[in-house]
Amino acid sequence: MKDDTPVTGAHRSDLDRFDAAIVDLLAQDGRMTVTDLAARIGLSKTPTQVRLKRLIDDGYILGFRAVTNRAKLGLDHVAFTEVKLSDTREAALRDFNAAVRRIPEVEECHLIASSFDYLLKVRTTDIRRYRYVLGEKISSLPHVASTSTFVAMETILDQDR
Numbered sequence: 001m002k003d004d005t006p007v008t009g010a011h012r013s014d015l016d017r018f019d020a021a022i023v024d025l026l027a028q029d030g031r032m033t034v035t036d037l038a039a040r041i042g043l044s045k046t047p048t049q050v051r052l053k054r055l056i057d058d059g060y061i062l063g064f065r066a067v068t069n070r071a072k073l074g075l076d077h078v079a080f081t082e083v084k085l086s087d088t089r090e091a092a093l094r095d096f097n098a099a100v101r102r103i104p105e106v107e108e109c110h111l112i113a114s115s116f117d118y119l120l121k122v123r124t125t126d127i128r129r130y131r132y133v134l135g136e137k138i139s140s141l142p143h144v145a146s147t148s149t150f151v152a153m154e155t156i157l158d159q160d161r
Contacts, residue, residue: 015060018043019051023060026052030064067160074125078152081138083118086145095142103141105133116148127151 015023021041025032032040038048055061070076085092093111100109100120108121120138124130130149138147 019055019060022048022051022055026061026064070123075123077124077126077130078155079122079124079130079134080150080152081120081122081134082112082116082148082150083120083138083141083144084116084146085118085143087143088117092143096144099141100138103133103137105129105137 018041022037025037025040034045034049034052037052038045041048043051052061083096085096096118097109100106100118105122105124106120107123108119110119111117112119122130122133122138124133130151134147134149138144
């Protein structure tokens with residue numbers, strides 16, 4: 001799978017209707033065969049394969065993955081953690097960014113323009129595991145000054161489901 005670095009200077013508006021349809025269809029069903037994809041967009045298989053390869057190479061499609069049932073896997077505890085740093089210079093942000101990527105329980109990490117610096121989405125098996133992740137992993141990240149936690153009681157909308 002490629003990294004999730006955004007494509008510089010490229011936007012959805014740069015895609016023609018066939019490329020946009022490929023992206024939309026694969027976002028709904030990443031297991032769709034090229035033959036089915038070609039039939040759905042109205043092109044033959046070879047030009048569809050060429051377009052798909054270009055969309056992957058150009059970073060419009062970053063990869064393919066299985067959407068899992070997190071509750072069945074015992075990973076239905078979600079907490080959002082606000083993180084305030086003691087230093088927000090570029091070097092400190094780079095240090096934090098690199099370190100937070102190594103915590104598997106952190107599902108999302110966003111740099112925020114607010115009274116805190118980062119918002120993390122943390123997925124664990126239960127509150128005890130979250131407490132461990134917060135105390136031993138998140139709180140020990142570089143430049144962390146303080147954290148605040150919000151526990152999700154129910155997920156109403158999750159685009160990954």
